[in-house]
Amino acid sequence: MYTDTAACLRAIQAKDARFDGRFFTAVLSTGIYCRPSCPARTPQARNVRFYPTAAAAQLAGFRACKRCVPGATSGSPEWDVRSDVLARAVRLIDDGVVDREGVAGLASRLGYSTRQVQRLLTDGTGAGPLALARARRAQTARTLLEATELSHAEIAFAAGFSSVRSFNATMQEVYATTPRELRNRSTRRRTAADGGLTFIDLELPVRQPFCPCNVFGHLIATSIDGVESFHDGAYHRTLRLPVGHAVVSLRPGHGGVSARIGLSDLGQLPTVVSRVRRLLDLDADPVAIDGFLAEDPVFAPLVAAHPGRRIPRGVDGDEMAFRILLGQQVSTAAARTHGARLVSAVGDQVDSPVAGLTHLFPTAEQILTAGDETFALPQSRRDTIRRTALALAEGDLDLGVGVDRDEARAKLGALKGIGPWTVEMIAMRGLGDPDAFPATDLGLIRAAAELGVDKLEAHSQAWRPWRSYATQHLWAMTPHAVNTIPGHPGCSEEAA
Known part of the structure; x- marks a missing residue:
């Protein structure tokens, strides 16, 4: 967008926070770069330059604004x-x-x-x-x-x-x-050490509107004992990191998400923040997504009722793939039981001061060591899980953040036992594909019938490239715990 000078000028004149992170405004007369919503006086058009990243503005010789702190924005x-x-x-x-x-x-x-x-x-x-x-x-x-101190x-x-x-x-x-x-200049410093972890409290910015109910509700309702828990109004989980591990406690707040992060290695903080933002889909552009979907009369009332829906994703593509495989054709409660059994059997134990967090989700290599007694599943499902683990362990399959999504889809689909529904679910929640669509999902089929939508997959072409978000709206039509945060105001009628 930064190349469209007229659009950028309109955004900074309106001080529109929706564009924070999408481009940065540099002012020639002051040598400062800002976010579009900076409350300072709007500079004259002849004195501004626009850059796609903070790094680009820094390379051009501009320093960050002390008032709006442009680096502390939602990502593009x-x-x-x-x-x-x-x-x-x-x-x-x-x-x-x-x-x-x-x-x-x-x-x-x-x-x-x-x-x-x-x-x-x-x-x-x-x-x-x-x-x-x-x-x-x-x-x-x-x-x-x-x-911190x-x-x-x-x-x-x-x-x-x-x-x-x-x-x-x-x-x-x-x-x-x-x-x-x-x-x-800061008065909010707080650092604590407990259980070998250093804890830091942060506020994670979120583009508005933000509907936390289905994203937090899904994470809470599908949580795996040992790796995740929900208490004291917050969702808690462990994270395996390139160096060490972390525990995070997340709760929706006014205008953002409050995060308490405990790290075994402080150098992993930016990686944790990046993964948490992916987990909660905090960098989405809800105005663009909702506006597009609302053009279809089917979605207009759904979007109006709950604007700003996000996709409940994962912190690790490999983990999400195994969780989806464990949850195939079983209830949410059964999927949690299967996951907890696997975690207890082969997951790494961690010391955590957060109640309920005792393990890290196992790696593909660790899952390959799990015996048959770990999987209370049909033999065909066990074989599929082991084939997937072997492909990931040997590097034949990559589900990381930098993967080519089309290539990952093709390799997943080539594995025996993985069908189109599983591929789309992993693409949506593990790979972060905004246009994944599990067309054969029974929840989607029921919602489509209720809305009078015939030929769902064909009709869904009108929702591209945001079909993952369309899926969240359709799923939320069915009353289920995944659509609510227990005790959270505003979620009680989420699935009504």
Whole structure:
């Protein structure tokens, strides 16, 4: 969008928060870049330039606005929706691949040369992979400065800087202030240590409107004992990370989601935030999605009743695939039982101060070691789970954030025992495909009949590219626990 100057000017004149994260406004007269909704006086059109990413604005010599904090916005929905190589690269960088594996590792995962990846990202985002990763580190450091009582040295290395000197220099360059001054302006610092974890409290921004009932309701109703729990008004779960593990406690709030994150390695904070945002689908553009779906008279009343629906996704594509396989043709309660049995048998145990969190969901390699007694399932289902685990363990199947979704679909469909419904469910919840559609799902068929929709799959073509969101609206027509957050105001009539 940043190339459409007229549209960008209209957005900043209206101070429209819907465009936060989609582009950044740089002001030539001040040398500052802002989010579109910045409350400062709107600059004159001749003095502004627009950039697709914060990293691009930083490379052009602009510093971040101290008033609107442009790095602390929702991410651009573009990188989540698109499935091309550029979007895959951005998702991998957000997940921390460059910090862990360097540009060469990023290129290897994408199947391109480092030079091709550099050119691709520079052309598409205005910044190369190192600059994008640097902007990510700077925002992580700022978050830690404002939200914790950690020393500057601890923050520097946790955020991924190679030295305190480079940390100080970057913060000065990006924010035109010192780490000490950033910290002194904050009054919300709170850090606690418990069970070998360091806990940090954050507010995760969300584009409005945001309907939390079906996304939180689904996660709560399908939670697996040991890995997930719901109590004290919050959804809790463990996360397996590239380094160590984390526990997160999430609850919807006013204008966002409150998150309490406990980390065994502080350097994993940005990866956790990125995965939680994917889990709750926080970077979606609800106005665009709802507006499109509401053009169909079938959806207009559904969207009007519950605007801002999100897709309950997963923190890991492999985990979501196994959960969907375990839940095939059984009730929600039975799927939870199967999952808990598997977790208890082969999942890693963790010490957690959060009640109910005792294990990490097992890896594909660990699932391959599970005996028949672990699976109270038909033999054909056990074989399918083991075939899937073997394909993932040997690298023949990739369900990670940087995967080519079409390729993943084809490889999933080629595995014996995995049919179209399973492929679409994994694509929707594991791969984050906004246009997945399990047309043979009985819940969708019943909802379509109630709405008078004949030939559901054919009719669904009018809902592209947002059929995953259409699915959420249709599912919510059936009264079920997955559509409500227990005790949450506004959810009581969710499925009415």
